[in-house]
Amino acid sequence: EVQLLESGGGLVQPGGSLRLSCAASGFTFSSYAMSWVRQAPGKGLEWVSAISGSGGSTYYADSVKGRFTISRDNSKNTLYLQMNSLRAEDTAVYYCAKVASRAVTTNAFDIWGQGTMVTVSS
Amino acid sequence: DIVMTQTPLSLSVTPGQPASISCKSSQSLLHSDGKTYLYWYLQKPGQSPQLLIYEVSSRFSGVPDRFSGSGSGTDFTLKISRVEAEDVGFYYCMQGIHLPLTFGGGTKVEIK
Numbered sequence: 001e002v003q004l005l006e007s008g009g010g011l012v013q014p015g016g017s018l019r020l021s022c023a024a025s026g027f028t029f030s031s032y033a034m035s036w037v038r039q040a041p042g043k044g045l046e047w048v049s050a051i052s053g054s055g056g057s058t059y060y061a062d063s064v065k066g067r068f069t070i071s072r073d074n075s076k077n078t079l080y081l082q083m084n085s086l087r088a089e090d091t092a093v094y095y096c097a098k099v100a101s102r103a104v105t106t107n108a109f110d111i112w113g114q115g116t117m118v119t120v121s122s
Numbered sequence: 123d124i125v126m127t128q129t130p131l132s133l134s135v136t137p138g139q140p141a142s143i144s145c146k147s148s149q150s151l152l153h154s155d156g157k158t159y160l161y162w163y164l165q166k167p168g169q170s171p172q173l174l175i176y177e178v179s180s181r182f183s184g185v186p187d188r189f190s191g192s193g194s195g196t197d198f199t200l201k202i203s204r205v206e207a208e209d210v211g212f213y214y215c216m217q218g219i220h221l222p223l224t225f226g227g228g229t230k231v232e233i234k
Contacts, residue, residue, distance in 0.1 A: 035223075037171075045163075045171065045214055047223040061222045095170055106153060106218055108161045110182065112170040 002026035002111050004096050009116030016086050016120070022079040022096030022113055030054070030074040033099035035109060036081050038092035038118075048094070049081065050104040059104055064090075086120045093117050124149050124217050128226035135205040136234045143229045145198045145215035152195055159218035162191055162200045165228075166211040174213075175200065207233055 008020040022034070035050040049070040050059045058070050069082040079096050094116050097109035125148040135141045151158045162175035173182040175191040178198060188203040202209055210233055215226040 044212075044228045045165075045216075045225040047225070050221075050223075059221050100176070105221060105223070106155075106157070106159050108173050108176040108182070108216075108218065109163075109171075110173050110176075112172065114170055 002098070004098060004111055004113035006094065006096050006113045006116040009094065009118045011119045011121065012086055013122050014087060014120055017082070017084045018086065018118060020081040020083065020094055020096075020116055020118070022081075024077045024079065024098070027098070027111075029072075029077040031102065033102055033104045033107070034072060034079045035097045035099055035104070036070065036079075037095045037097055037109070037112075038090075039095070039115075040089075040092040043092075046092075050099070051079070052104060053102045057104070083118070086118075088120050091118060091120050123222055124151075124220055124224050126215055126217055126224050126226035128213075128215060128229050130229060131227070132230040132232065134232045134234050135202075137207060138204050141202040141205050141209075141231060143200045143213050143215075143231075145193075145200070145226050147196045147198075147217055149220070150195045151217050151219050153219055158194060160191075160193065160198050161216045161218060162189075163214045163216065164209075164211050165214065166208075169211075171214065202231075205231070205233070 005023045036048040067085045096113045098111040100107040100110040163171040165171040179191040212228045
């Protein structure tokens with residue numbers, strides 16, 4: 001069964017850091033691009049970042065560029081999101097999502113994790 | 123950035139009746155490869171989003187045939203031919219042609 005399991009969320013103070021992980025199983029992880037999508041409480045979906053299957057190409061929304069870093073360890077079938085300089089507006093459920101192919105664009109998110117909550121508050 | 127605009131914001135439907143959601147993009151989603159990269163997702167209460175439709179009109183694996191997508195260029199529609207209780211939730215369209223990937227604001231579907 002194809003599965004994504006996020007972890008690492010929690011409460012952090014403004015300006016703090018957090019690293020999210022997404023453990024993948026049931027598919028050849030390195031063959032697919034991966035992405036992070038977030039959802040603020042009571043709000044819609046916002047794309048955050050994406051990474052190619054090899055990890056050689058990364059992409060970010062302007063709202064997180066320079067503060068967040070996406071990476072992957074294909075030997076561990078795990079996707080990461082390092083979040084620094086966190087702000088109150090980063091409070092959201094963070095979902096990892098499998099892209100349906102190697103390319104970050106022109107492909108749907110066909111599998112989603114259950115999400116992990118990040119709360120930025122003092 | 124491509125802006126995705128969904129209407130209506132919410133929909134209350136009698137079971138067995140049809141429902142329709144519109145999604146308009148600020149730029150054409152037609153790629154030079156001839157395909158149009160518009161997707162539909164459903165987020166059921168308390169769950170993660172799930173893929174319903176890809177490339178405007180192709181149903182994802184396991185999606186019932188009462189769901190259908192149509193449209194071209196900048197105007198798209200998701201139709202549910204006969205709404206069932208399990209169809210409640212928020213529906214989102216998303217464009218996949220340009221970064222940043224962008225979603226519509228969502229349409230809440232409820233049962234009367």
